[in-house]
Amino acid sequence: MTGFFHETAFYGSDDGFLAHAVPFVEAGLRAAEPTVVACGEQNAGLLRGALGSGTGVMYLPGADQYARPSEAIANYRALFAEHTVSGARQMRVVGDVPHPGTGAPWDWWARYEAAVNLAYAEFPVWGLCPYDTRTTPADVLADVVRTHPNIATAPGEHEVNPGYREGPAASRQVPDVLEQSAPLIEMVDPSAGAVREAVGTAIETISLSEDDAHDVVYAASEIVTNGLTHGVAPVRFRLWADEARVVVAVTDHGPGPSDPLVGLMPTTETLSAGLGLWILHRTCDYVSMGRDADGFTVRASVGSQS
Template sequence: MTGQSAVARTRPPHRYLHDALLYDSPAELVDIAAPWLLEGLAAGDAAVVATSAATADVLRDAVGGEPRVHVLERGDVYRARTPTAITTFRSLAEQRAAEGISRVRVVGEVDFGPTERDWLEWQRYESVINEALGGWPLWGLCVFDTQRLPDPLLESALRTHSHVLDGDGGRAPNPQFTEPAAYLRSLPVPREPLEETVPRLEAGDVADFIGLRHAVAAELGTVDAPRDLVEDFLLAVDEMTSNAVRHGGPPVSLRLWVGGDRVVCTIRDRGPGFDDPFAGYGPAHGDDLSRGGMGLWLARQLCDHVDISAGEHGVAVRLTVRLG
């Protein structure tokens, strides 16, 4: 890796704050988060709530229906793919800046999903945004219900937020915070059982890129799924295969599996790889999209899971999309 990561190069000259509140009851949530929002309004900040409907209702009541506290649908902010959530928060900051507001306070509550595989994407996100939003005029207070969330997610909350708010509403440095690059590198690449079965399609040494694309498209054409989903996945496969051919080392190989609930494609090359744990959470060349470097960024937006493994035998990029 050379120079700053892609997400760092896109920063305006401001500073992002990323705090956590682990609460035991709705009363504790209200006692800390509601004054935090109102203090922001008094200081001239915008105040936004992007949480579950239940949490939003509690906070709305606690601030007395204050109209300047904007409640957003959680699904409109924390969308299915984590890079889209990053883009959404950046857009929110830009909109408020255009209105003359210098900072946006956001009470956020991620929907981590039902499985550990889903959790992982959002655990990555909570760490990545320390870098991806690092220069944006946002102050995030991420709230975690200790009575509902499993221990691994509560532990992750403490490792991904540099400051915590305590029961008295005080803000303190978090000694359990782990630098984002180190935390991201510590996360596992999950096992994919489909990779242990016979693939639907296998290309051992990609030479005919156009022919391979037609072969992948033909296999995906048999999948019972919305066409938009299939086309998006094909585009992600195209981008990652093209990246491997251009930037990796030969031979480049591809294997495709179709399961009952998901499609998986793994692209391998023998190149030296790269060591940027933030790769794909922003275009490689920042806002200048004319310079390219969008492949992994697009793949992360088009797929439910993007897993990268690098070692002495090269690099593997695994793309997964859920069906239906």
């Protein structure tokens, strides 16, 4: 095969998961293809029990591999490149992508599922993304259908997905729970320096680590700079916080970036917003980007849920 074969499968029981995943993994092992399992503890345990030990499967802890979309892409690309250089003609990956049913916000993972069609296109990889219908919300399942060119309609049956739609996933701007209160800071068309000073003062009493505090100030400054440089005025900056977490949001009236990979992969184009947004995606605990009735908003959160 050539390029990335991106496939999903839906299941509603542990046996249903194994019916899709076990033949997929076993076929890769028989063909001596590098085969990766990056699943949560439950599904990884099911596969270990079904396949036995010493099979040659590379198990990656799902919580680590899917900590952030940008990290998942960077780690997978490095792994795929390593095996390609070593002569692999095809690789296989079965992975549990996080979603609200597993306790993770979905927007940036929806972007991930759409973006990897481009991000992994240069590698001969067959990626299987199984989703548990017992825990996956209906709107997430709809996004999964739209972002996967191929679908396993039944174990062993691999078909072109008629529901696939090329391009970025639709963004749903979901305000953070902290946004139910009035913002601690609200500024219109501020300079990046003014934002850094205001944010630094506002978070002095919040229980953040030194790294998290630095990440908040950087995120606020970078998002405002992108809005002022690439967006359409007015650019509105807001900040909310509780005892251990900070949320910043910047809204402008432009269309937002056209690159579906922006923030998820680094860029060498110094005049684009890609590099700064990529750093945000590597350091913040959550980043969402999209349009709603108020305009185009970039939202980032840092810190632990109280």
